[in-house]
Amino acid sequence: MSDQARIVPVILSGGAGSRLWPMSRPEMPKQMLPLTSDHTMIQLTAKRTHDADQFAAPIIVSNALHGDIVEAQLRNVAVSPQAIILETIGRNTAPAIALAAIAAGSGDAPLLVMPSDHVIDDVAAFHDAITRALPLVRDGWLMTFGIDPHAPETGYGWIKSGAEIVSGVHQVAHFVEKPPIDRAEAMLAAGDHYWNGGIFLFRADAYLAALATFEPAMLAAAEQAMALAARNGNRIIPDPDAFAASPAESIDYAVMEKADRVAVVPVNMGWSDVGSWDALHALSDCDINGNACQGDVVTLDTTNSLVRTDGIRIAMVGMDNLIVVASGNDVLIVPRGRSQEVKQLLALMKND
Amino acid sequence: MSDQARIVPVILSGGAGSRLWPMSRPEMPKQMLPLTSDHTMIQLTAKRTHDADQFAAPIIVSNALHGDIVEAQLRNVAVSPQAIILETIGRNTAPAIALAAIAAGSGDAPLLVMPSDHVIDDVAAFHDAITRALPLVRDGWLMTFGIDPHAPETGYGWIKSGAEIVSGVHQVAHFVEKPPIDRAEAMLAAGDHYWNGGIFLFRADAYLAALATFEPAMLAAAEQAMALAARNGNRIIPDPDAFAASPAESIDYAVMEKADRVAVVPVNMGWSDVGSWDALHALSDCDINGNACQGDVVTLDTTNSLVRTDGIRIAMVGMDNLIVVASGNDVLIVPRGRSQEVKQLLALMKND
Numbered sequence: 001m002s003d004q005a006r007i008v009p010v011i012l013s014g015g016a017g018s019r020l021w022p023m024s025r026p027e028m029p030k031q032m033l034p035l036t037s038d039h040t041m042i043q044l045t046a047k048r049t050h051d052a053d054q055f056a057a058p059i060i061v062s063n064a065l066h067g068d069i070v071e072a073q074l075r076n077v078a079v080s081p082q083a084i085i086l087e088t089i090g091r092n093t094a095p096a097i098a099l100a101a102i103a104a105g106s107g108d109a110p111l112l113v114m115p116s117d118h119v120i121d122d123v124a125a126f127h128d129a130i131t132r133a134l135p136l137v138r139d140g141w142l143m144t145f146g147i148d149p150h151a152p153e154t155g156y157g158w159i160k161s162g163a164e165i166v167s168g169v170h171q172v173a174h175f176v177e178k179p180p181i182d183r184a185e186a187m188l189a190a191g192d193h194y195w196n197g198g199i200f201l202f203r204a205d206a207y208l209a210a211l212a213t214f215e216p217a218m219l220a221a222a223e224q225a226m227a228l229a230a231r232n233g234n235r236i237i238p239d240p241d242a243f244a245a246s247p248a249e250s251i252d253y254a255v256m257e258k259a260d261r262v263a264v265v266p267v268n269m270g271w272s273d274v275g276s277w278d279a280l281h282a283l284s285d286c287d288i289n290g291n292a293c294q295g296d297v298v299t300l301d302t303t304n305s306l307v308r309t310d311g312i313r314i315a316m317v318g319m320d321n322l323i324v325v326a327s328g329n330d331v332l333i334v335p336r337g338r339s340q341e342v343k344q345l346l347a348l349m350k351n352d
Numbered sequence: 353m354s355d356q357a358r359i360v361p362v363i364l365s366g367g368a369g370s371r372l373w374p375m376s377r378p379e380m381p382k383q384m385l386p387l388t389s390d391h392t393m394i395q396l397t398a399k400r401t402h403d404a405d406q407f408a409a410p411i412i413v414s415n416a417l418h419g420d421i422v423e424a425q426l427r428n429v430a431v432s433p434q435a436i437i438l439e440t441i442g443r444n445t446a447p448a449i450a451l452a453a454i455a456a457g458s459g460d461a462p463l464l465v466m467p468s469d470h471v472i473d474d475v476a477a478f479h480d481a482i483t484r485a486l487p488l489v490r491d492g493w494l495m496t497f498g499i500d501p502h503a504p505e506t507g508y509g510w511i512k513s514g515a516e517i518v519s520g521v522h523q524v525a526h527f528v529e530k531p532p533i534d535r536a537e538a539m540l541a542a543g544d545h546y547w548n549g550g551i552f553l554f555r556a557d558a559y560l561a562a563l564a565t566f567e568p569a570m571l572a573a574a575e576q577a578m579a580l581a582a583r584n585g586n587r588i589i590p591d592p593d594a595f596a597a598s599p600a601e602s603i604d605y606a607v608m609e610k611a612d613r614v615a616v617v618p619v620n621m622g623w624s625d626v627g628s629w630d631a632l633h634a635l636s637d638c639d640i641n642g643n644a645c646q647g648d649v650v651t652l653d654t655t656n657s658l659v660r661t662d663g664i665r666i667a668m669v670g671m672d673n674l675i676v677v678a679s680g681n682d683v684l685i686v687p688r689g690r691s692q693e694v695k696q697l698l699a700l701m702k703n704d
Contacts, residue, residue, distance in 0.1 A: 022667075298701055300693065312664065312678070315374075315701065317686040317693045324685060326664070331683050333676060334669040341652065341669045349650055349667065 007130070007201070008082075008109050009049040009058035010100040013042055013070060013116040014090050019276050021342050022330035023310065031117035032069055035280060039077065042070065042116040046079040048123050049112060054130075057082040059103055060116075061096045064088045067235060081234055088240040093198075094254035095246040098211055098222035099238055101204040110137050111207065113200040113251070119283060121270025129267040132168045133201055141165075141261045142210065143201040144172065146194025148268035152184035155275060155340075157196035157252060159264050160187070172262045175252060194264060197271055200251065210255045218254065221246035277323045277332075277339035281306040295326075304336065359482070359553070360434075360461050361401040361410035362452040365394055365422060365468040366442050371628050373694050374682035375662065383469035384421055387632060391429065394422065394468040398431040400475050401464060406482075409434040411455055412468075413448045416440045419587060433586055440592040445550075446606035447598040450563055450574035451590055453556040462489050463559065465552040465603070471635060473622025481619040484520045485553055493517075493613045494562065495553040496524065498546025500620035504536035507627060507692075509548040509604060511616050512539070524614045527604060546616060549623055552603065562607045570606065573598035629675045629684075629691035633658040647678075656688065 017030025024030040031042040039047070049055040057080055062070050064086035074081060083103045087096065097113055104111060112130065120126050126145075133143045146159050155178060162173035175196065179187065187193035211219040225238035225246070247254075256262055274280050284292035284306065291302060295309035300317045307314055309326035316324070321336040334341060369382025376382040383394040391399070401407040409432055414422045416438035426433060435455045439448065449465055456463060464482065472478050478497075485495045498511050507530060514525035527548065531539065539545035563571040577590035577598070599606075608614055626632050636644035636658065643654060647661035652669045659666055661678035668676070673688040686693060 298697060300696055300700060311681075313682045313701075315682060315684050315697050317697055318690045319685060319687065322685070326683060329663075330665045330667060331678060332667050333671060333674070333685065335671065338670045344652055345650060345667050345669055348652060349665075 006056040006109070007049070007054060007112050007134075008056045008100075008104045008204075009046070010097060010104075010111045010113045011042065011045055011058050011060045011116045012093060012096055012113065013060055013062040013066065014087060014093075014096055015115070015117060017117060018346055019340065019342055020274070020280070021346055022327040022332055023308065023325055025328070027065065028069070029063075029066075029117075030274070031115075032066065032073060035274060036119055036283060040073055041118070041274070043073050043077045043079075044120075045114055045116050045118070046074055047077055048114075048120060048126065050079065054127075055112075056109070059083045059085065059100045061085045061087065061100055063090065064237065083234050083236055085236045085238065087243065088237065089244050091243065091246045091248040093251045094211070094215065094249045095218050095222055095243070097200075097207065097251055098219060098246075099226060099236075099243075101207050102222060102226045103236060104204045106204050106208055108138070108203050108205055110134065110201055111204050113198075113202075115198050115273070117274065118197065118199075119270070119272040119274055123269070125267055125269035129168075129265045129269070130201065132166070133263070133265040136165060136169055136263055137201050137203060140203060140206050141263045142206060142256060142259055143169075144256060144262065144264045145197050145199040145201075146170075146264040146266040147197040147271045148266060149188050149193065149195050152181060152188045153195060154178055154181050154184050156273075158184070158187050159194045159196050161192050161194065161264050161266065165263055169263050169265045172256075172264050175257045194266055195271075196252065197273070200256070207255065210259045214258045215247065215249065215254045218246050218249065277306055277325060277334070277342075278336055281323065281336065306336070358408040358461070359401070359406060359464050359486075360408045360452075360456045360556075361398070362449060362456075362463045362465045363394065363397055363410050363412045363468045364445060364448055364465065365412055365414040365418065366439060366445075366448060367467070367469060369469060370698055371692065371694055372626070372632070373698055374679040374684055375660065375677055377680070379417065380421070381415075381418075381469075382626070383467075384418065384425060387626060388471055388635060392425055393470070393626070395425050395429045395431075396472075397466055397468050397470070398426055399429055400466075400472060400478065402431065406479075407464075408461070411435045411437065411452045411463075413437045413439065413452050415442065416589065435586050435588055437588045437590065439595065440589065441596050443595065443598045443600040445603045446563070446567065446601045447570055447574055447595070449552075449559065449603055450571060450598075451578060451588075451595075453559050454574060454578045455588060456556045458556050458560055460490070460555050460557055462486065462553055463556050465550075465554075467550050467625070469626065470549065470551075471622070471624040471626055475621070477619055477621035481520075481617045481621070482553065484518070485615070485617040488517060488521055488615055489553050489555060492555060492558050493615045494558060494608060494611055495521075496608060496614065496616045497549050497551040497553075498522075498616040498618040499549040499623045500618060501540055501545065501547050504533060504540045505547060506530055506533050506536050508625075510536070510539050511546045511548050513544050513546065513616050513618065517615055521615050521617045524608075524616050527609045546618055547623075548604065549625070552608075559607065562611045566610045567599065567601065567606045570598050570601065629658055629677060629686070629694075630688055633675065633688065658688070 017024035228239035369376035580591035
């Protein structure tokens with residue numbers, strides 16, 4: 001396999017992860033935390049494409065604030081990115097991926113676009129899906145990964161699959177943005193709908209061609225930003241003014257929902273976006289009382305709770321179904337099932 | 353009124369207040385915390401006997417570790433103790449009061465013995481009770497204050513009142529140690545039982561005479577400790593070896609339950625020993641949601657809860673009837689009604 005033909009992992013590390021406050025903070029967001037193992041989420045993401053036979057060195061697109069942390073964390077797992085693209089301003093995923101596609105050389109290299117903060121338990125299943133999808137991708141298809149759904153999630157976009165193109169890969173019939181609960185339940189029951197996990201595989205040139213068609217201003221801004229970029233070793237700082245001129249749009253909205261040759265490879269791989277403390281509790285190995293405790297935690301008669309601290313000691317008696325997270329100068333207390341309301345808390349504190 | 357005839361307040365500050373952990377700690381126990389107002393419990397206690405017409409300067413009996421804090425806190429409310437007796441070892445209340453009685457001159461001065469960590473809302477009622485009791489006290493009676501009970505408390509000792517001696521003062525029929533719940537309910541219903549609030553009024557010489565009868569070894573140890581005491585200004589450090597030789601006993605057990613001329617003055621004065629976070633919640637002014645919050649606290653959809661922090665920020669969503677207390681490097685979380693179980697937590701942490 002020639003070097004050019006290898007898959008280039010593109011790891012998107014622009015998120016703030018505010019739903020996992022107080023551990024996740026703007027200066028140290030979720031993807032840089034060891035939430036599910038001793039490794040951080042971005043380390044786990046990079047390790048999934050560590051096989052040099054199939055994968056080239058990754059391209060990271062990161063908030064400029066995190067360049068040093070990202071580099072240090074990846075070095076710790078022996079990953080040397082071919083490029084770390086540092087955004088001085090966020091413009092959502094479509095422009096970020098455009099920067100990576102240009103940095104990859106804009107040619108026929110398949111880009112495997114991955115959020116930096118998701119869990120994939122069954123990496124072999126992920127690799128199998130990549131293998132199934134790759135021939136179509138090399139042929140120019142834009143590939144989505146359709147996560148086998150196990151709940152009527154209203155917080156995700158969904159993908160309805162259409163006709164099978166090759167074994168285990170389908171055309172996308174249409175995308176469904178975050179649905180109301182009744183529609184989510186109907187899609188779950190139908191069996192031919194998948195969660196959109198935000199993982200994509202396509203040739204760099206195919207993606208840029210789609211942008212040229214549907215988002216020419218975005219493509220122009222990305223090209224200008226990269227032409228004027230500051231470069232230092234493997235670090236690339238796209239020109240801030242040029243990049244700021246780009247429309248801010250998700251790849252789903254900018255490209256995937258509009259393009260013609262869009263396919264979905266269904267996959268059941270133990271995926272989670274760890275989108276809340278509730279989600280993390282669901283993923284955690286619990287003790288005999290159903291508790292997932294980490295850090296200096298003392299419990300008595302406490303069950304089915306997630307308790308984490310990176311500093312102060314948490315002492316609890318007589319609680320059930322509680323989420324407690326202490327980090328830095330903050331402690332969060334919320335019943336299980338309501339951890340999404342961290343957002344409202346953050347808004348309240350911002351107004352203080 | 354001659355100086356000698358004035359009442360000498362004796363403030364007992366030996367408690368560790370572990371039931372109010374984590375705010376109350378051995379190095380800064382409950383009585384030194386501003387739990388119910390801007391003033392600390394010991395400041396509030398001293399201020400109750402600030403009237404120089406009736407009360408002499410107080411004698412404080414304190415853990416030796418706290419001499420500086422006690423002095424500084426009392427200075428802040430313009431109280432100058434005539435003596436601060438510093439115990440290098442705790443021997444319970446009977447020996448502590450013996451030290452104070454000796455320091456007071458062992459004469460006919462009435463001693464008003466008060467724990468340093470109780471709430472008395474209605475100080476006028478307290479003073480009225482003192483006035484009612486004083487003639488009998490000057491005549492040699494040992495006086496207890498019988499708190500008008502409003503619940504079948506199993507955590508307090510109780511006093512059954514007997515025949516009225518003078519208006520509003522009764523002989524003590526007998527004492528009841530911490531009762532089981534059914535007995536507490538029966539005493540509450542009976543109407544002639546009171547809580548033993550640990551507040552006493554008696555002449556120094558009457559108390560020492562009772563000790564000579566019932567606890568001669570204790571009296572000898574206290575006298576020896578005071579004879580050999582180190583003195584520095586108003587500070588008195590009883591000889592540690594001599595004092596350590598004293599039996600450790602409560603005043604109730606050593607004297608009050610045994611002596612003959614023991615009386616009770618019933619009083620309804622908004623008393624609380626603030627013996628738990630639940631008790632403090634019951635005393636607190638709550639907001640419209642029933643919450644008593646202090647410090648950096650942010651709540652959403654939270655009701656009937658006590659939330660206090662002296663440092664880190666506490667952010668809560670969707671909780672009811674919860675106690676959360678953060679202090680130093682610790683945060684306690686316990687449902688209302690179970691705050692007594694702090695003891696079990698402390699034991700568990702000690703074993704770690």
